[in-house]
Amino acid sequence: FDLGLPTEEAGSRALPAPDRDEGWMRTLFEAAVAGFYEFTLPKPQWCVSSPWLKWPIEGATGGIDAILPGMKTDIVIDDRIRARRIIIDTKFTSILKPGRWDKERLSSGYIYQIYAYLRSQEDSGDPLARNATGILLHPSTGLSVQESVTIQGHRIIFATVDLAAPSLEI
Numbered sequence: 001f002d003l004g005l006p007t008e009e010a011g012s013r014a015l016p017a018p019d020r021d022e023g024w025m026r027t028l029f030e031a032a033v034a035g036f037y038e039f040t041l042p043k044p045q046w047c048v049s050s051p052w053l054k055w056p057i058e059g060a061t062g063g064i065d066a067i068l069p070g071m072k073t074d075i076v077i078d079d080r081i082r083a084r085r086i087i088i089d090t091k092f093t094s095i096l097k098p099g100r101w102d103k104e105r106l107s108s109g110y111i112y113q114i115y116a117y118l119r120s121q122e123d124s125g126d127p128l129a130r131n132a133t134g135i136l137l138h139p140s141t142g143l144s145v146q147e148s149v150t151i152q153g154h155r156i157i158f159a160t161v162d163l164a165a166p167s168l169e170i
Contacts, residue, residue, distance in 0.1 A: 029092045033075060034048060034075045047078040050072070050074060050075055052070050052071065053072075053121055054124070056120055071116065073089070073117060078128055083128060086132065088135045089135070090138075091137070091138050093107075094141045095160050111156070115156070117134060119152065133154065133157065134154060134156045135157045136157070137159055137160075137161060138159070139160065140163070146159050146160075147159075
């Protein structure tokens with residue numbers, strides 16, 4: 001509740017060294033972002049969750065349920081007063097990846113993922129899904145990025161967050 005972040009710098013409290021496993025760090029980052037919004041956004045206006053999304057399938061064969069992967073969102077934030085939804089997908093990697101000819105670019109796989117989250121829910125009967133915003137959120141690795149684009153009616157934001165910044169800045 002102090003919104004403190006563990007660092008590798010000496011401080012007033014000693015903490016056990018976290019495992020440097022990438023999966024563990026990714027899970028911690030996702031949980032920290034979800035917990036941050038859960039703690040700071042006022043209720044009942046805001047609702048923070050991480051639901052499974054359903055594919056809008058038709059004409060399914062008998063065995064498709066056994067092999068079709070699910071869509072599990074990291075964080076969904078609903079603003080009940082303004083009737084808007086934000087889907088946040090956290091990635092614990094650098095926001096830019098080497099592309100062709102050594103030019104750094106956003107990861108197309110990550111863009112496809114957030115695009116699928118946004119577009120697949122448009123006709124689900126949930127009015128907040130029609131104009132949802134997507135955010136691909138990465139920790140800052142020395143590079144600050146705050147870019148956005150609208151694709152087929154959905155705003156997609158590509159952003160980094162400096163985890164060493166004060167909580168109000170975050």
